[in-house]
């Protein structure tokens with residue numbers, strides 16, 4: 052139970068930090084945005100992965116608090132980078148299925164945070180997993196629709212790992228598909244995976260959606276998807292998730 056006690060104080064003790072992974076435009080090979088990824092630096096446990104503490108936060112009922120902290124930090128930072136002349140970058144924030152389910156809280160938080168940060172809603176994107184959407188498709192479609200009507204972008208994260216039928220896609224108000232990195236890992240040796248990327252791009256196009264490919268670790272992997280019509284990429288080949296100071300160095304080099 053100790054992890055719960057510690058996590059319960061993580062926000063007030065200022066132990067959370069936001070890391071950023073750059074997202075690169077396939078056409079211009081420039082940074083067009085970044086994914087925000089939360090980290091917990093616990094004095095007693097060291098660095099704890101969100102894989103470990105997000106489920107705990109969900110069980111404890113404090114995921115909305117962490118989500119709001121993340122959103123607030125992400126929007127404030129992105130606004131500051133715009134003021135510093137780095138352009139209109141898109142900040143992509145992961146949403147827990149529970150946050151999506153409690154849409155009144157979410158929509159209120161988003162309104163507050165956008166007003167406070169002065170960030171253009173078009174610069175904010177939420178990532179939701181197939182699973183989160185498929186838990187309650189009708190409700191999710193309404194929530195995503197409300198967010199999207201405010202100008203916020205929606206991406207389906209880890210696409211291809213869940214059980215959502217392709218037919219469902221057209222019913223969701225979604226701007227982007229992020230192809231899961233499991234399809235990229237062995238793309239050098241598997242023609243099947245290149246074909247999957249091609250098919251997803253084709254499908255996304257016919258629904259007016261953009262495509263992101265995650266988990267690019269090597270130049271060869273990048274070469275393999277280069278001619279598939281993907282819009283944007285991210286992965287360790289470009290950069291791992293980094294603290295804001297390092298992200299700023301990447302942005303400086305980008306100009």
Ligand code: G
Pocket residue numbers: 087088089100101102105118121145146147292
């Ligand atoms: O960066 P990485 O290994 O640490 O992320 C691990 C997992 O944690 C990923 O599935 C990612 O989507 C999730 N994650 C990272 N940051 C957040 C966050 O702010 N909110 C939620 N709900 N999930 C996050």
Ligand code: G
Pocket residue numbers: 072088145208209232265266267268285286287288291292
């Ligand atoms: O589930 P989601 O896609 O939000 O998870 C993002 C996770 O993927 C983070 O843990 C991040 O650190 C990790 N990640 C980002 N790029 C790469 C990559 O190129 N290779 C691997 N193995 N993990 C990556």
Ligand code: MN
Pocket residue numbers: 086145178208
């Ligand atoms: Mn993600």
Ligand code: NA
Pocket residue numbers: 208209210229231232265
């Ligand atoms: Na993903």
